[in-house]
Amino acid sequence: MMIQKFNSYxxxxxxxADFVFQRIVNGLSEKxxxxxxxxxxxxxxxxxxxxxxxxxxxxxxxxxxFHTVNLDEYYPMKRSNPHSxxxxxxxxxxxxxxxxxxxxxIENNAHIPNGETNNPEKEGETYEQVIVNLGGIDLAVxxxxxxxxxxxxxxxxxxxxxxxxxxxTDETRQANSRFYNSFPEVPTLALTMGIATIxxxxxxxxxxAGEGKRNVLEELIxxxxxxxIPATLLLYHKQLNIFSSI
Ligand code: F6R
Numbered sequence: 001m002m003i004q005k006f007n008s009y010x011x012x013x014x015x016x017a018d019f020v021f022q023r024i025v026n027g028l029s030e031k032x033x034x035x036x037x038x039x040x041x042x043x044x045x046x047x048x049x050x051x052x053x054x055x056x057x058x059x060x061x062x063x064x065x066f067h068t069v070n071l072d073e074y075y076p077m078k079r080s081n082p083h084s085x086x087x088x089x090x091x092x093x094x095x096x097x098x099x100x101x102x103x104x105x106i107e108n109n110a111h112i113p114n115g116e117t118n119n120p121e122k123e124g125e126t127y128e129q130v131i132v133n134l135g136g137i138d139l140a141v142x143x144x145x146x147x148x149x150x151x152x153x154x155x156x157x158x159x160x161x162x163x164x165x166x167x168x169t170d171e172t173r174q175a176n177s178r179f180y181n182s183f184p185e186v187p188t189l190a191l192t193m194g195i196a197t198i199x200x201x202x203x204x205x206x207x208x209a210g211e212g213k214r215n216v217l218e219e220l221i222x223x224x225x226x227x228x229i230p231a232t233l234l235l236y237h238k239q240l241n242i243f244s245s246i
Pocket of ligand 1: 038071152
């Protein structure tokens with residue numbers, strides 16, 4: 001495990017973007033493909049801005065074999081809903097990237113659990129198959145919840161879990177209510193990549209920003225795995241990088 005501390009959110013965002021971009025460029029040149037797992041939320045917003053700048057500097061980079069695979073989506077959730085994570089990704093990353101790089105086709109290269117499905121169990125299996133067919137995830141970028149969730153794997157999630165529907169804790173709904181007019185409007189369910197799916201990634205970059213995450217950071221520094229704090233399960237991963245601005 002490697003923890004790097006940054007003096008500000010801006011520095012963390014730049015460093016994360018540099019790290020991710022370098023991995024993408026190397027992956028594409030060395031094995032002609034790269035599969036990147038991505039989070040939504042406040043933490044990665046700065047990284048997406050910086051990452052788009054780096055892509056702009058390389059307009060001829062062929063992204064035909066670059067795929068992004070998102071961690072989660074609310075359920076049920078229409079793609080067109082402004083609160084959907086699909087919409088977040090369109091605004092923050094996929095949309096602008098597809099403008100500068102015509103080889104990045106959103107319908108083909110961008111993947112996210114389908115919040116519109118009427119069969120969430122099947123959607124979990126389908127999403128797992130998508131990842132297998134792509135050849136697995138090369139790098140998973142993660143944020144973390146104040147209760148230590150990764151993706152939407154809430155405390156107590158099974159380390160062997162795969163993509164599935166999960167009930168969100170009130171703590172998570174409360175934290176995410178900042179994007180809604182009122183708490184009851186926050187969805188109670190989500191589709192999330194499982195812990196085992198995340199752990200199968202070849203490398204992990206965990207981003208920690210915001211004072212509310214201090215307890216999670218302290219638990220990680222103790223280097224002890226506790227299922228009540230899902231992020232500590234990442235300590236079992238051989239290629240875990242943690243970037244923190246707190
Ligand atoms: C979202 C996700 C979540 C968030 C976490 C932190 O796709 O996977 O685990 O990373 O809830 O959210 P922010 O960054 O808004 O504090």
